[in-house]
Amino acid sequence: MNDIEPRTIAKWFIAQNLDKPANTIEGNIKIQKLLFFSQLIYMCKNNGKLMYKEQFNAFENGMVLEKVRKEYLKSYNQLKLEAQDEIQLPDEIIETLNITKEIFGQCSADELSEMSHQFDCWLKYFKKSGIKNHYDKSKSVVPYKELEKELYKMQKVLYAYEVSKNIEDSEDY
Numbered sequence: 332m333n334d335i336e337p338r339t340i341a342k343w344f345i346a347q348n349l350d351k352p353a354n355t356i357e358g359n360i361k362i363q364k365l366l367f368f369s370q371l372i373y374m375c376k377n378n379g380k381l382m383y384k385e386q387f388n389a390f391e392n393g394m395v396l397e398k399v400r401k402e403y404l405k406s407y408n409q410l411k412l413e414a415q416d417e418i419q420l421p422d423e424i425i426e427t428l429n430i431t432k433e434i435f436g437q438c439s440a441d442e443l444s445e446m447s448h449q450f451d452c453w454l455k456y457f458k459k460s461g462i463k464n465h466y467d468k469s470k471s472v473v474p475y476k477e478l479e480k481e482l483y484k485m486q487k488v489l490y491a492y493e494v495s496k497n498i499e500d501s502e503d504y
Contacts, residue, residue, distance in 0.1 A: 337366055337383045337396050338410070339418060341403065343428055346414040349436050354407040357440040359400060360392050364443035367394040369431040371478065371485040373424065379479055382424060387478075388471040389456035392440075393447030397468065434492055449484065452477040 344350060344365050350358035373382040387394040403410060420428070435443060447453060452473050460471035 333382055333421065333424065335383045335420065335424065337385050337399050338402060339420070340366055340369060340382070340424075340428065341399050342410055342414040343418050343420065344432075345411055346418065347432060347436070349432060350403075353411070359403045360440035360444055361438075362403060363395045363400060364393055364440070364447050365431055365435060366396055366399065367447055368435050368443070368485070369427055371482065372430055372434075372489065373427040374479070375482055375485050375489055376427060377423065379482070381475065382427065386475065387473045388468055389453045389460060389473055390471065391457070392444045394450070394453055394473065430489075430492065434488065450478070450481050452481060 341362050344362055345353075349365060350362045352358055367387060370382050370387075374380065385396050385398065388397050389395075435446075438446070455477070456471050456473045461467050
């Protein structure tokens with residue numbers, strides 16, 4: 332596992348202007364889903380290794396890193412300011428983030444949220460958290476072993492991405 336903080340990854344996405352509309356609930360949702368999908372892509376490309384250790388919570392709009400969600404809402408201007416600094420990340424993480432940007436960067440917050448709902452573990456832990464009565468965040472934490480069971484879904488996305496890149500790169504295209 333890397334010593335990367337998820338907020339550093341969030342700042343990278345903010346620096347790429349991927350949290351449109353910025354400083355809004357929609358922008359926060361989009362950052363959250365990009366964090367989720369980038370973690371899955373990283374896990375697929377690195378034999379299950381995690382980019383960061385923080386676990387996701389299953390919220391109504393999909394998977395969320397609670398600490399980053401709160402910081403985005405409370406301290407967006409500070410995050411945006413820090414995002415203007417050069418962000419130093421290992422090459423394999425930059426590669427993962429660029430792939431995430433290419434695949435998911437143009438999607439809306441609603442589209443990304445809907446895509447994250449395709450993971451069975453999201454629904455399982457969202458229901459476990461008591462959505463009808465009292466929401467218990469501690470019961471919404473999704474263990475990575477649960478996400479590992481569904482990595483095949485992201486592997487299919489990556490396969491389609493690689494095929495499309497190969498077609499674009501071929502001389503016959």
